[in-house]
Amino acid sequence: MAISSLGYVRIAMRDPQQWADVGQNILGFQSVTAEDGSVRLRLDEAPFRYLIEQSDSEGFVATGWECSAETFAEIKDRLTESGAPLEEGTEVACAARAVQAYISTKDPSGNLVEIYHGRDAGDEFTSPLGLNYIAGALGLGHAVLPAPDHAATSEFYREILGLGLSDILTLPAPMEGVPEMCIHFYHAGNPRHHSLALFNGPAPSGVVHLMTEMTSVDDVGACLDRVNEAGIPITASLGRHVNDGMVSFYFLAPGGIPMEVGFDGLQFDWTDFEPTNSTVGDHWGHAYNFPE
Ligand SMILES: [Fe+2]
Structure with missing residues (x-):
């Protein structure tokens, strides 16, 4: 079994609101700011698709890939066998992603990759610009x-x-x-x-x-x-x-x-x-x- 979809991306910004403004006013995404200043941007029922995190540096951080619990276990085994770096997401980090469990690794070009399972749907989605997305x-x-x-x-x-x-x-x-x-x-x-x-x-x-x-x-x-x-x-x-x-x-x-x-x-x-x-x-x- 394979990955089912690209579930989320993480982006680092000194001022996450700068990205949130473009997300809302240009792209029509729904923006929710968390207590820690990070911004969750939504374009469908998923809890978020873009996570904009407050950081000292700016740029792309990671892709997050969705799969079933069964596939998750298989991917974890293959990663372990391949000797690739592998980290298990902590409870706090899982909560930030609204997932049951995730692991992170790096691909051979150094891109940070997260694989997760068990993500609940969020609240009803409403675009501030009245838009819908193929998601x-x-x-x-x-x-x-x-x-x-x-x-x-x-x-x-x-x-x-x-x-x-x-x-x-x-x-x-x-x-x-x-x-x-x-x-x-x-x-x-x-x-x-x-x-x-x-x-x-x-x-x-x-x-x-x-x-x-x-x-x-x-x-x-x-x-x-x-x-x-x-x-x-x-x-x-x-x-x-x-x-x-x-x-x-x-x-x-x-x-x-x-x-x-x-x-x-x-x-x-x-x-x-x-x-x-x-x-x-x-x-x-x-x-x-x-x-x-
Ligand atoms: Fe493209």
């Missing part, structure tokens, strides 16, 4: 992680977490003296084309991007208007990806976290699926523009 059993969306140690990191998610390969995208080197770009896309035990992608290079904030999926192209367009009105940098124009069919744009959220806001992502029955190889990233659009 629930499909998880929060997807995360693209830096994986300079590409082969070993890819093997880790495939063999230890049991994620399934969806697509390998290879793109020519963006400039001379730089290797070609290669991204491995992985699905969990749900129909979303990918819950994780691994990029064969570094990412300054600790994450290449996070994706949240809305329920109409108009919701994506209205979000693009809010980003422009707020003067927030757009890091990729509107476009449609080839492999997951997502119509999306990207902006730079606080902490240097690039966010993809999309609609129309493809969903699959994985029973007889054969992984694909792509050499083109987009049908149209997605002109990239990273601020210096």
Whole structure:
């Protein structure tokens, strides 16, 4: 058995409210501030999908992966056998994540990974902007992680977490003296084309991007208007990806976290699926523009 979905992400901020403002006013997430100053951002019935923690440094902290108690035990065994670092979540840390139990480890590229089971639904979800998201059993969306140690990191998610390969995208080197770009896309035990992608290079904030999926192209367009009105940098124009069919744009959220806001992502029955190889990233659009 495999991981069922990407359940949460953790982000560190000197001022968590800065992220909360973007989460609420730009993305339409429901924001709940805890006593310790951390912020839980919700986009469905889950207790939270984004945990914004108060810290001296800023950036991406961890992905949190949901699975059954049975799969949890199997993953723990495989981690122990592999000799990977392994820590059990304390009672306090489990409560902060609203889970029964979790373990944390690091993938071969150094990304912090948490695996949990037993997460209760939270209160009823209400978006301050009246929005809905493609989430629930499909998880929060997807995360693209830096994986300079590409082969070993890819093997880790495939063999230890049991994620399934969806697509390998290879793109020519963006400039001379730089290797070609290669991204491995992985699905969990749900129909979303990918819950994780691994990029064969570094990412300054600790994450290449996070994706949240809305329920109409108009919701994506209205979000693009809010980003422009707020003067927030757009890091990729509107476009449609080839492999997951997502119509999306990207902006730079606080902490240097690039966010993809999309609609129309493809969903699959994985029973007889054969992984694909792509050499083109987009049908149209997605002109990239990273601020210096
Ligand atoms: Fe993406």
